[in-house]
Amino acid sequence: MxxxxxxxxxxxxxxxxxxxxxxxxxxxxxxxxxxxxxxxxxxxxxxxxxxxxxxxxxxxxxxxxxxxxxxxxxxxxxxxxxxxxxxxxxxxxxxDIIPVEVVVRNFASGHFVSRFGVASMTELTPIVQEFYYKSDALDDPFINDSQLIALHYATAEEIKSLRLKSAEINDILRRRFAEINIELIDFKLEFGRRADGNMILADELSPDNMRLVDKTSGQSLDKDIFRQHKGDLTVGYREVLQRLEKLEK
Known part of the structure; x- marks a missing residue:
């Protein structure tokens, strides 16, 4: 390197x-x-x-x-x-990273299915937004708005902004993936504050923090391949990359 x-x-x-x-x-x-x-x-x-x-x-x-x-x-x-x-x-x-993971869910999958007993791939209307406190030691527990405010992790105005920005990013990415016949099932976002206090998107955007499914075959193209021992993780990641690269040409 x-x-x-x-x-x-x-x-x-x-x-x-x-x-x-x-x-x-x-x-x-x-x-x-x-x-x-x-x-x-x-x-x-x-x-x-x-x-x-x-x-x-x-x-x-x-x-x-x-x-x-x-x-x-x-x-x-x-x-x-x-x-x-x-x-x-x-x-x-x-x-200045806000210690919160924002999970946006367009369809029921993963823990959402087991937590609420709904069928996998049930479309969620409106989209679901969940907050989790970033702590490996605590296994990233769920955290609600009042807890975020009481613990001084985010203000009420910042929480509103987190929701609006996450919804906007979801709309943009869903449309992008739809162009390459991929469904954005759910994904995780992180945000941070600039020196002026303005909050912007941070972390990464990859199949590591998204669930992506081929619309035709229903095949996973994300880290669920690894989680569920479905085969070679890089096959799905490589397919996502190749489709995105075609849009650049």
């Missing part, structure tokens, strides 16, 4: 490791407001309790995330994504 790149006529040098996530390494850089992300080949399930190194997964995640962030930018959505700098690396804006 090359540790030097250019961005906005600046030389950016990768620094020390800031944080090691389940599937990403986050590094400081020579610019205080820029971080360097490296996508690893690790696949995890059950909140990191199950993990496996899968060749080429990091490259696929990085490429898919780049194309989806690029598409959101073209639709006026502000995100932390700055530059795709290698097959597995990107520069992002440093944010």
């Amino acid at each position: 090359n540790n030097v790149t250019d961005y906005n006529n600046q030389t950016i040098t990768r620094g020390d490791l800031k944080y090691q996530g389940k599937a990403k390494s986050v590094y400081w850089t020579s610019q205080a407001d820029i971080l360097w992300l490296h996508d690893t080949n690790q696949a995890t399930a059950l909140n990191g309790k199950v993990h496996e190194n899968i060749s080429d997964k990091g490259r696929l995640n990085s490429a898919i995330s780049y194309l989806l962030f690029k598409h959101l930018h073209q639709h006026g959505v502000a995100t932390h994504y700055l530059k795709h700098i290698s097959e597995t690396d990107e520069l992002v804006e440093k944010l």
Whole structure:
């Protein structure tokens, strides 16, 4: 991995490791407001309790995330994504990350099915939005609006913004995936605050944090392949990437 790149006529040098996530390494850089992300080949399930190194997964995640962030930018959505700098690396804006995962559900799947006893793939109208407190030690527990406010993780106005931004991103991505015959079942988003307090999209956009299903075959094209031992995870990821790349031509 090359540790030097250019961005906005600046030389950016990768620094020390800031944080090691389940599937990403986050590094400081020579610019205080820029971080360097490296996508690893690790696949995890059950909140990191199950993990496996899968060749080429990091490259696929990085490429898919780049194309989806690029598409959101073209639709006026502000995100932390700055530059795709290698097959597995990107520069992002440093944010004050809000410790909340926003899960958007278009169809019933995963825990939603077992929790409420509904049939898998039941379309949800309106869409369901759920908040989870980001804590590996606590297994990311569900958290409601009043808890978020009482614990000073987000204000009432920020919670409203989280819901509006998540719904907007969902609309844009659902339409994008529909163009390539893929259904966006559900996905997870994270947000962070800029220095001015403005809240924008962070983290990644890949089959690691989405459920994606081929509309014709019903085949999973996401990390459920790994979770449910359905075969080679990279086959689904590669299919998603190839379809997205065709839209760029």
